[in-house]
Amino acid sequence: MIQEEKEEIKQVKMKDIQAKADEKKCPVQKSLVFVDEFLAGPMCGRCFPCSFGSYETRIRIKRLIDGNATDEDIETINKICSHMLVASFCKKGKDTAKYILEQTDYKEFSGHISGTCPSSECVAHIKYVIIPENCTMCGDCLDACKDNAIIGEKKKPYLTGYLTFEIVQKRCTKCGECIKVCKYEAIKLVSAKEITEKKAVGAQRS
Ligand code: SF4
Ligand code: SF4
Ligand code: SF4
Numbered sequence: 001m002i003q004e005e006k007e008e009i010k011q012v013k014m015k016d017i018q019a020k021a022d023e024k025k026c027p028v029q030k031s032l033v034f035v036d037e038f039l040a041g042p043m044c045g046r047c048f049p050c051s052f053g054s055y056e057t058r059i060r061i062k063r064l065i066d067g068n069a070t071d072e073d074i075e076t077i078n079k080i081c082s083h084m085l086v087a088s089f090c091k092k093g094k095d096t097a098k099y100i101l102e103q104t105d106y107k108e109f110s111g112h113i114s115g116t117c118p119s120s121e122c123v124a125h126i127k128y129v130i131i132p133e134n135c136t137m138c139g140d141c142l143d144a145c146k147d148n149a150i151i152g153e154k155k156k157p158y159l160t161g162y163l164t165f166e167i168v169q170k171r172c173t174k175c176g177e178c179i180k181v182c183k184y185e186a187i188k189l190v191s192a193k194e195i196t197e198k199k200a201v202g203a204q205r206s
């Protein structure tokens with residue numbers, strides 16, 4: 001009975017991990033949450049395929065999230081997890097490998113190599129930008145930004161010649177507070193890749 005109870009607790013823990021990972025939309029973020037929670041809890045370190053595999057997989061997943069990954073990282077994640085699935089001593093290691101392998105099947109997973117995260121959950125792959133035509137220069141975003149990443153001057157009725165509000169990307173921590181307060185749909189979340197490509201085209205034309 002005590003053994004059964006222990007098994008149940010272990011099962012619940014793995015289920016909880018999956019539930020937490022499933023709260024994310026991005027398959028790479030789901031994988032990171034799963035492996036992080038697994039490493040922090042149930043992973044006991046008794047067998048090499050699971051312990052080494054989980055740590056190594058995490059390193060590769062982080063590279064995808066940070067925008068530093070290559071095709072080789074995805075190949076390695078697949079290889080490691082396939083090995084974990086077969087050679088791990090217990091179901092916990094196998095379940096972890098299975099979950100991550102399922103995520104790698106989504107095209108959004110490999111899409112991170114080219115700098116896209118369609119769910120906008122990986123901050124290295126997104127940027128907040130201000131659409132000048134929509135901006136009324138109310139200054140609400142300026143007040144909301146705790147990182148001093150927005151430049152611009154609030155509109156005063158008796159003055160003219162304002163500069164458009166702008167987000168200084170180097171300072172922006174992607175917290176998303178500005179977009180919440182803008183009532184004029186003047187702040188947009190875009191793919192970081194989209195901006196880089198536009199800049200490159202602009203540079204070629206000039
Ligand atoms: S597969 Fe099981 S026994 Fe092996 S390290 Fe992972 S949790 Fe421990
Ligand atoms: S909150 Fe919106 S409209 Fe107001 S200054 Fe910022 S971007 Fe412009
Ligand atoms: S996302 Fe956060 S840090 Fe970036 S400009 Fe908006 S409020 Fe500032």
